[in-house]
Amino acid sequence: MKKSISIIQTTLVAAAVAVFATGCTKNLLDQMPTTEVNVDQFWKSEDDATYAVMGAYNATRSVFDRDYYFDGQGEYTKTRGTSTTSTNAVAYNPSSSAGYSPQSYGDKFDNYFEGLYGSVNRANYVIVNTQDLINRNIGNAANLQRIIAEAKLLRGMTYFRLISMWGDVPYFTKVNTTNSDVATLSRMPIAQIKDSIMADFNYAFDNLPVKSTQIGRAAKPAALAFRGKLQLFWACWNKNGWPELTGFKPDAAAAVEAYKAAAADFGHVINDYGLTLFRGGEPGAIDTLGGADILPNYFYLFQPIANGDAEMIMTFTHGGTNTGQGEELMRDFGGRTQESAQCWVNPRYEIADKYQLTTTGDFAAKLIPMDPTKAGARTTLNSAVNPASYANRDYRMKATMLWDYEKIIGMASLKSSGFAPYIYKTWGAQITLGGVNYITYNTDGTKTGYVFRKFIRNYAGQGRSDGDYNYPVMRLADVFLMYAEASNEAYGPQADAVALVNKVRHRGNLPPLTGAKYADKNTFFSAIEQERIVELLAEGQRGFDLRRWRALERIWGGVGATGRYLLDTQGAQNDRYYNNAIDRDYTRAYIYKIPQGERDRNPNLTQNTPWL
CATH class of the missing domain: 1.25.40.390 (Serine Threonine Protein Phosphatase 5, Tetratricopeptide repeat)
Structure with a gap:
């Protein structure tokens, strides 16, 4: 052709x-x-x-x-x-x-x-x-x-x-x-x-x-x-409008009907087929800060051991080694310490504050970016470079990402090279921790202060481009959250929707939502959005969510505002978006x-x- x-x-x-x-x-x-x-x-x-x-x-x-x-x-x-x-x-x-x-x-x-x-x-x-x-x-x-x-x-x-x-x-x-x-x-x-x-x-x-x-x-x-997801998006476009799409006229009544239809479809998925969250939605065990011998169940949801699990409603399979059809998740998410991976994708500094406390079920005090060379930076309460600041967080945090002094298994020539501690801007250096010598995790591609653990294999034997994980494009936890969103828009907070959000929270070992978190439609929506952020991080959902919700201005400040700097854990202003943005900057992001x-x-x- x-x-x-x-x-x-x-x-x-x-x-x-x-x-x-x-x-x-x-x-x-x-x-x-x-x-x-x-x-x-x-x-x-x-x-x-x-x-x-x-x-x-x-x-x-x-x-x-x-x-x-x-x-x-x-x-x-x-x-x-x-x-x-x-x-x-x-x-x-x-x-x-x-x-x-x-x-x-x-x-x-x-x-x-x-x-x-x-x-x-x-x-x-x-x-x-x-x-x-x-x-x-x-x-x-x-x-x-x-x-x-x-x-x-x-x-x-x-x-x-x-x-x-x-x-x-x-x-x-x-x-x-x-x-x-x-x-x-x-x-x-x-x-x-x-x-x-x-x-x-x-x-x-x-x-x-x-x-x-x-x-x-x-x-x-x-x-x-x-089908439910299509109706959910259709409802959002009709409720929130899509002015950039010439000829599209939003219809509030059509939005309500679509929300109801979406909730009905999601409800059937949830109730009629015996589907369950991976490992029953239980959080599993977790290692101490800095340790990685014991990782929560959420980590294993994104490993080949989860292939064929009931949570995975729709996946695309990969062939693994010597097939030419392996997935490249390690290459894209891992650092050079993992089979010379390239760290194309990183968690931003801003995500850390979204992981709530297992003790209270609510947000911790905001982290403070600090220069680690300054006296007390590694010990100051809530310092982003103090490992203790990450204690008692949602289990999904440790399963998803690494902060300073967290460890990950290295891989070289299809063999394990042992644990490597992650220390931002300290790449491939010799270090002694607790009397044990290590080589630090080489992730010289990151600029945020964090790197991903999610999607990175913790066992040897496969190259960076030879994974056999079945990539999920629809999984049950997402359906739970979409059901909660659709039913909330159609009927307001419902007990079954709250229970489903709590099931998703439970896999992070978080307590159930307090009544104040679902007192009305708006507060419950905020709780649902919060769960979508941490549960679906790096699964390609956030950008589409922001557009269908018409939320870009809410996130970035709107026309004429100063926009928003995105930082790293040491206080550097890495990226600035929508500074003095004109209307066209937003309209071109919506379509x-x-x-x-x-x-x-x-x-x-x-x-x-x-x-x-």
């Missing part, structure tokens, strides 16, 4: 080209590879349809399994670029590192636009050809309908992401094979696309099994959860720019108003 093909470019699967150029190994959903098979030799049996849907999963995985980068568009996660070795890195790689910062990102996602449409076209390819098998009475009709349901779920997820970023977008359900197929497509109004996505999710729910026998293949709870290259090739593609 020529590079100039509009929208889908080189990622499409066409009638006369190789079916799965990206490959589909046995490690991916237990299927054998299918490569270089022409359509006139393919689509002869039910097995062909099964192989094809594996390719659709692979294509969709490539635009969802690095969603953690999107957290950089919020205030609690800092990214400094993206890793660029695997196929999905192309889609996630913006035109500059500003793509994953809180400001000036809306015109940086041309590659992602292309990648999403590649996923759409792959799903369409499966749907059209599998339906043709049904029409020809080839194979088991129920099994083939399941395959169509999986492809429609993937297509719905992808179009949902497209409208969440660009609003009105081109919509098609056929297989596009040439430039002329897409050269004149116009943008369809978001309301029509939403209805089409709903139809895909409805079909998926009707035709997927209650539980899949293969890890990574979707079942009914996934369709319900994504993305239609790629100009697509508009140059297709004059029917209009542009979003802030980008004219």
Whole structure:
């Protein structure tokens, strides 16, 4: 395919080209590879349809399994670029590192636009050809309908992401094979696309099994959860407005109905399928400050031991070592001490104050950034460089991040190199602690004072790009919190919603919310937002939450304000966003720019108003 093909470019699967150029190994959903098979030799049996849907999963995985980068568009996660070795890195790689910062990102996602449409076209390819098998009475009709349901779920997820970023977008359900197929497509109004996505999710729910026998293949709870999430976003857009999207008119009554529908779907996911939080939602045990021999259960939720767990409603599988389909979480989150990882993603200083106290269930006194070379900095109460300031915090904090003098297992040449203490700005140095000699954790890429533990393997044997963790794009804790949000908006604080938020809090060993935290709709919303921040950190949710809530001005200060400096633990003013911002700075953050290259090739593609 020529590079100039509009929208889908080189990622499409066409009638006369190789079916799965990206490959589909046995490690991916237990299927054998299918490569270089022409359509006139393919689509002869039910097995062909099964192989094809594996390719659709692979294509969709490539635009969802690095969603953690999107957290950089919020205030609690800092990214400094993206890793660029695997196929999905192309889609996630913006035109500059500003793509994953809180400001000036809306015109940086041309590659992602292309990648999403590649996923759409792959799903369409499966749907059209599998339906043709049904029409020809080839194979088991129920099994083939399941395959169509999986492809429609993937297509719905992808179009949902497209409208969440660009609003009105081109919509098609056929297989596009040439430039002329897409050269004149116009943008369809978001309301029509939403209805089409709903139809895909409805079909998926009707035709997927209650539980899949293969890890990574979707079942009914996934369709319900994504249907609920679509309705939640639709409710938010109608309640809060989307003025940057020309032609969209918010409707308060439609918002209420959508909140109710979302709550109903989430309620079914929660109550009807026997799903439970990982390890029963119990916090587990925790080591002393500085120790890392005993880590809370939340840490293991993001390790391969959690693959196939009931909390993981929808995941994308990875093949691991020597498959070419390993995940790169260690590379992106770890430091050089872990198989020469690169520390692309870091917790910001500001997240630490969001972890509440296990003793009171409320916030601790705010941390104070201090220069560690100053006398008393390491011992001053509430100093950010005093390890004791982090005592009695939500267990998820230790499971998620490291502060000064916390330890992590190093890895080199597929072997453990022992514990390495983290000390900000002290990289790979010899140090003695408690009479034991260590080499400090080398994370010279970080500028915040903290680094992640979340997603980093604590066992040897796999390279930085060879993980086999099944990346979650929908998990039960998120559904709990979305249910609480939707039901709160529709009905006010409800006892069952409060109980679900408390279940999420319990995994951090926090006490239940006090009555004051859910006394009314606004206070309960704040409690829900708080849990979303700490529970879903670095899972790609925060930026999307801020936009659907119209909360950017609340976070950054609004038009004409001085904006906000983001600090490090030693008091440095690392980044400043929205200083003296004009209206356009915010409008361009609420909606993305239609790629100009697509508009140059297709004059029917209009542009979003802030980008004219």
